Amino acid sequence: MASFEYDVCIIGTGHVGLPLGLSFIEAGLTAVGIDRDTQLRETINNGKMPFYEPGYDALIATQKFQVYEHFEIIKKVHNIIITVGTPLNNHIETDLRQIQQVLKSVSEHLTAGQLICLRSTVAPKTTRFIRRWIKHHTALKVGKEIMLAFCPERIVEGKAYQELRTLPQIIGTEDKKSRKMAKALFEVLTSDLLFTNYITAELVKLSNNITRYVHFALSNQLALVADDLGADIYEIIELANYNYPRNHITKPGLTGGTCLRKDFGMINEKVPYSDMFLSAWKIHEYMPNFLVQHFLKRTKIRNKVVAVLGYTFKADTDDMRDSLAPKLYRYILRELPLEVRISDHYLPNPIKDEHNGELRNWPIEKALVNVDCIFVAVNHTGYDEVLYSLAKKNPNTWIVDIWNVCHINQIFYQASALKGLS
Ligand SMILES: NC(=O)c1ccc[n+]([C@@H]2O[C@H](COP(=O)([O-])OP(=O)(O)OC[C@H]3O[C@@H](n4cnc5c(N)ncnc54)[C@H](O)[C@@H]3O)[C@@H](O)[C@H]2O)c1
Structure with a gap:
């Protein structure tokens, strides 16, 4: 590619940027990164993955992907890919600060012939904002000297390695040179490229996420209705989906995460009235309280472990x-239990939570000793085995299993319901 020293620079080498940079290297390109997080840079530059994303351990260990603090290296790269965070702030408004800081930092190093590819998830019209920003702050002409594309990331965490090579890549551009450069860049990962304009590409990404978010909210709402009426949502779903070709109801759960939880707001910020995306958010946010309140209809939490x-x-x-x-x-704590033990084998001990402080992370065997009730907050692999073996020793323990990890089609039950089923 041209006369630049590096083919690609990824700005923001987090959950999206790092796998992408490594996949480009595996595909034969030269790639570097820039990130403001010192600890993250050190971990990556020493050849270690800073978070769980299977498939990349051998690639990162080669230390071919190096991440820098400063932006001077931008002068040497052909394609600049922006993968910084785009959270929502408290006002149903995308917080564009990370993108704005990146634009400011790159602007003095931009060189004719480069492509800027925005890959963070953004509200509609953000790529147009970047085009206006470049026009206003630099002397470079977009589409002639500096190329611009919006190429959304649609992987799910944990499957980046496969999905970067298998998912179709949407390419949003509004001039021929940008389209040609973005095509040349992404065709090293996949031949399945779909071309459109900025707004459509932005909306495709949001539509993918919002559809999932609303879909999950529908199941959660059905779970509330079912429990109010004394029925169980999992039995309803099983019967409703069985050999019925016209819908597929998904299972309920606690739907959060940095993508689904915020992306509804990126469309919502453009809408002056309450819409169904806002309602979906409301239902998801109610689910922790639903679990506690509907559990209290069966038994108490006060003074329990x-x-x-x-x-x-x-x-x-x-x-x-x-x-x-x-x-x-937090909702469990409000009911004044004797003790609440958190256990998550994917997290360190202690768990450092910006809202709840430092929490002891219990090994699961210890967490379940003499426990009165168990809330399965996440459906990590292996929880079913643990609960089935607990049922043999302590059949009176209450279990709240929104994810149906034990596959008995009930959310609230006592462990005795599992006895003899394993
Ligand atoms: N996580 C996912 O599975 C996923 C999937 C698809 C799309 N997205 C979108 O991709 C974007 C990035 O998400 P993520 O999960 O990778 O976030 P992340 O927080 O893991 O990574 C962002 C990185 O950008 C760095 N950064 C922020 N501002 C910077 C600056 N001014 N200069 C240098 N570095 C800077 C941060 O230090 C961080 O390491 C978001 O818009 C997100 O919505 C995420």
């Missing part, structure tokens, strides 16, 4: 960002 299994935002990850488990923990 409670275990919470799982603290991350989804199964088999070490990512706690925007998990609803900490919120569940």
Whole structure:
């Protein structure tokens, strides 16, 4: 590729940027990164993965992907990919500060012939904002000297290695040179490229996430209705889905995470009225309280020993960002239990939680000794085995199993319901 020293620079080498940089290296490109997080840079530069993302251990150990603090290296790279965070702030508004800081830092190092590819998830019109920003702050002409694309990331955490090579890549551009450069960049990962404009590409990404978010909210709402009426949602879902070709109801759960939990707001910030995305958010946010309140209809929490299994935002990850488990923990505490034991084998001990402070992370065998009730907050692999063996010793323990990890189609039950079923 051209006369630049590096093919790619990833700005923001977190959960999205790091796997992407490593996959480019595996595909034969030269890639570097920039990140402001010193500890993250040190871990990566020493050849270790800073978080759980299977498939990359051997690649990162080669130390071919090096991450820098300063932006001077931008002068030497052909393609600049922005993968910094885009959280929502408290006002249903995308917090664009990380992108704005990156633009400011790169601007003095931009060189004719480069592509800027935005890959963070953004509200519609953000790529247009970047085009205006470049026009306003640099002398470079977009589409002639500096190329611009929005190419969304659609992987799920934990499957980046496979999905970067198998998911179709959406390419949003609004001029021929940008389209050509973005195509040349991503075709090293996949031949399945879909071309469109900025807004459509931005909305495709949001539509993918919002569809899942609303879909999960529907199941959660059905779970509330079912429990109010004395029915169990898992039996309803099983019967409703069985050999019925016109819908597929997904299972309920605690739906959080840094993507799904915020992306509804990126469309919502453009809408002046309450919409169904906002309602989906409301239902998801109510679920921890639902679990506690509907548990209290069966038995009490006061003075009981409670275990919470799982603290991350989804199964088999070490990512706690925007998990609803900490919120569940707080609602349990409000009921004045004797003790609450958190156990999550994907997380270190102690668990450092910015809202709940430093928490002891109990090994699961110890967490379950003489426990009165167990809330399965995350469906990590292996919890079913643990609960089935507990049932043999302590059949009176109450279990709240929103994820149906024990496959008995009930959310609230006593461990005796598992006896003889394993
Ligand atoms: N995590 C996912 O599975 C996923 C999937 C698809 C899309 N996305 C989107 O990708 C984007 C990144 O998400 P993530 O999960 O990788 O976030 P992350 O927090 O793991 O990574 C972002 C990185 O950017 C760095 N950073 C922030 N501002 C910087 C700056 N000014 N200069 C240098 N480095 C800076 C941070 O230190 C951090 O390491 C978000 O928009 C997110 O919505 C995430």
